[in-house]
Amino acid sequence: MVGVKSVLLPATADKNSDEALVARARGGDFEAFETLFERHRNLVYRFAYQMANKRDDAEDIVQDVFVRAYQNLHRYRDEAKFTTWLLRIATNLGTDRARMFTRRNQLEQQEASGALSWMTVGTSTLDDAEQNLERDWKQNALRAGIEALPDHHRKVIVMRDIQELDYDTISSILGCTVGGAKLRVLRARRALRDRVAPLLGERQVNV
């Protein structure tokens, strides 16, 4: 039989739910998968952007996440939410790519010597230029601190403190208990504070 296979769905299932779309995509309906992509690409992109800190790299990660998801749709089980499954793929991909990006980012940072970041226009809408400068400086310090974190700390900081995922989801993504996820987040916050505090202290001294 050529073409889209018929997929049996529960009568109560919403035709536009993630599970229904996944079932249709499993049967060969690529449009259903495209709907899933348009629905969840920003979620994956925000996570990837915080991990890679570069737009192009983040888009590459998003593309790889959805390609891998499409190739492994038969492995997806409905116990977990589709978004959780996507973020789990993104986490694994981010770990692989982080090693690759680390070296490249170091080289780029050496070339830029950090001065160019001060010349970029901030995204803030505040009118006060001094507040903008202070805010941009703080954000840069935070990004530098996050980037300096080990990968396992960076993941949980992004998931919990930037994307504000709940601990249940984080534990599902990491494959651990909720208590374990809380402990990991706590350790990551302390590690981040240890890296950012010196930067903020320098700023206060300079000001």
Place this chain on the structure above:
Amino acid sequence: MNQRDHDMIVRAAYGESEPGEKAAVEALLSRDIEARELYEEYAGLQSGLRELDNVPACQLSTERLRLAVLNSQVRRPSPLRLYWGYGLAAACLAVGFVALRPQAGIQPSANTATTIVPKTTPLDVANPPVVATTTPESPTADLAHVMENGAGDKAVEAVAPPTRPRSIRHKPSALPMAKASVVEKTAVDDTNTGRSAVVGGQPATSPATDYANRDANMVVATYVPEGPVVVVQPETDPRTGAALAFESNHGSDFVFGG
């Protein structure tokens, strides 16, 4: 401030305090300046991290995703294709092995009195020993004469010894598929030519006791590619009786004697 208080302050700064912790945190912050500074530090981190969520829009299109999926399906080798590749490689190896292995099963032609030497080692098969000695009574025997007398008519077949005689020169085999044959012959005088000839048959006396013709009870092994047996009887030096080097018509030279 101990570790437990530190963790409690972190949870309070991020708004994740347990129900029973709030009173303890407030009491700690009211009496400890260091704890209050730490709390403000974590609270600043938390607010700053939330502002980091402002990321540029994703420009990834569905067309690009579709192309990436198609490319991944093209690039990804299917397991069936892998199996075909492995099978083809195994078949090539098997064919090569069969084509290059020694043809031990080929029987000699009917007009030869040859016996295939049993394979002992691969080296023996590839380089079969070539043994040819001559009798002192036939110093002028040559290859043509030997062939005229039908060296292989009544030859007594023998098997080459597993070890190589010292006088054997191993020539690297240009034809690895060639067969080796060993023929035992007895030398007698040729009345027509006065030359010594090699004919088939058993010697009149025991080789062990017939010292006069002990060299006649020789073991001849010829290197026969595919044709009839060629028994080589090189010339000997009439003064010393030593065997001379012989050069065959095929350009291959052999060294005899010792």
